[in-house]
Amino acid sequence: MSLIESLPKVRKLTVPKADGLLPWLVPLAILLVWQAASVAGFVSPRVLPAPSDVARAGWKLLWSGELGRNIWVSFWRASIGFLIGGSIGFAFGLANGLSQLSSKLTDTTLQMVRNVPHLALIPLVILWFGIDESAKLFLVALGVFFPVYLNTLHGIRTVDPQLIEMGRVYGMTDGELFRRVIFPGALPSIFVGLRFALGIMWLTLIVAETIAASSGLGYMAMQAREFMQIDVVVLSILIYALLGKLADSASRLLERLTLSWHPAFSKH
Amino acid sequence: MQQALRIPVSSVEETDGKDAIGPAEAFRPVRKPSVSPAKPETRGLPLVIRDLRKSFGDNQVLRGIELEIPAGQFVAIVGQSGCGKSTLLRLIAGLDKPTSGTISFGDTAARSEDIRVMFQEPRLLPWARVLANAEVGLGRDRKAAGAHDRAKQALEEVGLAEKRDQWPSVLSGGQKQRVALARALVSGPRLLAFDEPLGALDALTRIAMQRLLERVWIDQTFTAILVTHDVAEAVALADRVLVIEDGRVAEDISVDLPRPRRRGSAELATLEGSILGQLLGPGTAG
Numbered sequence: 001m002s003l004i005e006s007l008p009k010v011r012k013l014t015v016p017k018a019d020g021l022l023p024w025l026v027p028l029a030i031l032l033v034w035q036a037a038s039v040a041g042f043v044s045p046r047v048l049p050a051p052s053d054v055a056r057a058g059w060k061l062l063w064s065g066e067l068g069r070n071i072w073v074s075f076w077r078a079s080i081g082f083l084i085g086g087s088i089g090f091a092f093g094l095a096n097g098l099s100q101l102s103s104k105l106t107d108t109t110l111q112m113v114r115n116v117p118h119l120a121l122i123p124l125v126i127l128w129f130g131i132d133e134s135a136k137l138f139l140v141a142l143g144v145f146f147p148v149y150l151n152t153l154h155g156i157r158t159v160d161p162q163l164i165e166m167g168r169v170y171g172m173t174d175g176e177l178f179r180r181v182i183f184p185g186a187l188p189s190i191f192v193g194l195r196f197a198l199g200i201m202w203l204t205l206i207v208a209e210t211i212a213a214s215s216g217l218g219y220m221a222m223q224a225r226e227f228m229q230i231d232v233v234v235l236s237i238l239i240y241a242l243l244g245k246l247a248d249s250a251s252r253l254l255e256r257l258t259l260s261w262h263p264a265f266s267k268h
Numbered sequence: 269m270q271q272a273l274r275i276p277v278s279s280v281e282e283t284d285g286k287d288a289i290g291p292a293e294a295f296r297p298v299r300k301p302s303v304s305p306a307k308p309e310t311r312g313l314p315l316v317i318r319d320l321r322k323s324f325g326d327n328q329v330l331r332g333i334e335l336e337i338p339a340g341q342f343v344a345i346v347g348q349s350g351c352g353k354s355t356l357l358r359l360i361a362g363l364d365k366p367t368s369g370t371i372s373f374g375d376t377a378a379r380s381e382d383i384r385v386m387f388q389e390p391r392l393l394p395w396a397r398v399l400a401n402a403e404v405g406l407g408r409d410r411k412a413a414g415a416h417d418r419a420k421q422a423l424e425e426v427g428l429a430e431k432r433d434q435w436p437s438v439l440s441g442g443q444k445q446r447v448a449l450a451r452a453l454v455s456g457p458r459l460l461a462f463d464e465p466l467g468a469l470d471a472l473t474r475i476a477m478q479r480l481l482e483r484v485w486i487d488q489t490f491t492a493i494l495v496t497h498d499v500a501e502a503v504a505l506a507d508r509v510l511v512i513e514d515g516r517v518a519e520d521i522s523v524d525l526p527r528p529r530r531r532g533s534a535e536l537a538t539l540e541g542s543i544l545g546q547l548l549g550p551g552t553a554g
Binding site: 162163165166167169170171172180181184185187259260261262263 | 361362363380381384385387389391393394395396404405407408435436437451
């Protein structure tokens with residue numbers, strides 16, 4: 001009797017929990033296999049230190065304050081660069097999506113610049129800015145600019161013209177039309193740009209920090225390589241993965257909050 | 269509920285005659301079957317079209333339309349695809365500009381809220397709840413006090429009051445079209461132009477929607493212009509059926525049958541047959 005009663009309860013409790021943990025199952029399994037392989041001596045610590053060693057290195061750096069400082073510096077650079085590049089990209093996307101003149105004036109130029117790999121500019125950027133903050137911010141902003149620009153533009157251009165006609169027929173002013181029809185219609189595409197941009201943001205920053213910096217996660221990894229501290233190098237790489245996941249989760253949360261009307265995003 | 273939807277429109281004689289009808293009878297058509305011009309109790313806009321022409325490049329779509337529609341009449345416009353019937357409707361609704369000719373709405377100046385269009389597609393904003401979608405129809409009055417209540421009343425009129433907090437994506441095709449109808453009705457229009465609004469619906473939903481259209485038209489006494497390719501729908505709903513051919517009014521048929529009209533009745537079938545014969549040429553329609 002009591003067993004039967006408790007059955008559905010148990011199910012209700014475990015199913016959502018398992019659902020939330022499921023995505024972490026594979027990373028966790030990889031860690032376990034890796035640890036086991038290291039302990040058994042299949043992998044030399046000179047090639048790949050055990051996860052426990054990496055954790056120990058992380059703990060040490062955390063205590064010394066070095067890790068926190070470097071993460072903070074990288075995070076700061078990433079966000080400021082993202083804000084600058086993202087806002088400029090968004091502004092150009094809006095302008096070129098809404099105005100024929102603006103599009104004719106700037107789109108060709110932007111498309112040409114877009115096809116230059118922005119990391120190829122690193123030598124030039126170092127010559128311009130040296131290795132201080134502005135060099136990193138410039139590169140991140142440039143990298144983030146294009147995905148945001150392209151997707152904002154695409155979003156605005158593909159808003160259903162029938163809805164725009166409807167808005168005009170029902171007497172919406174240009175401002176209202178933008179606020180109530182064009183912008184919400186472009187939002188799903190803008191979010192796609194945002195998520196691309198977040199990926200490029202980390203990529204650019206780490207490369208820039210690895211090549212020319214005196215602080216930050218990329219710099220920490222580079223320093224560690226010089227002193228053969230392979231555990232710190234691996235630690236940095238793992239932190240990149242976690243930060244990337246964090247950025248992605250944040251943008252997903254934003255999507256869920258703002259796109260609840262969209263059948264693909266509605267959770268409730 | 270019918271009371272609340274009758275929004276006072278500045279320049280019209282208010283619908284005095286209708287106050288005698290209790291709310292329960294509001295759905296019953298009390299009007300006489302009429303082709304008689306300008307019913308006194310109507311608040312619809314009369315429409316006069318003189319030598320209306322419209323061309324797209326070399327393609328002359330409308331070649332001199334002459335038309336007078338008295339206030340409050342229900343007019344159906346039928347014709348083969350490409351005959352210009354939708355173009356005519358778009359010109360009346362102000363969506364396009366005529367190449368030449370005039371469209372005038374009686375003596376009174378029509379506000380933009382007085383003329384509303386219902387499209388073939390619902391064209392609801394997917395990111396706005398049903399209530400907010402209905403509010404869009406208020407035009408410049410959107411920000412005025414009571415906008416919410418007027419939108420709620422319009423939704424009640426089309427029987428969707430309980431769906432007002434839903435997203436459009438969860439509604440069925442017929443329900444979406446009803447929201448679009450509520451949006452068109454909420455400003456209390458004096459002329460409503462329907463551009464095949466039922467074309468994409470299944471047969472049963474279609475009949476239900478036709479009844480709903482007839483009911484709100486009787487209830488609110490606007491001038492209705494319905495473009496359709498379904499002749500049965502035209503004769504079931506309209507006071508008058510116009511057949512457009514080669515950009516001109518080829519036939520002007522008054523449908524002098526009492527409402528409510530029984531679908532499938534012999535009179536309707538005969539009328540439908542003769543109009544179909546006109547459209548398809550002699551000997552093709554029974």
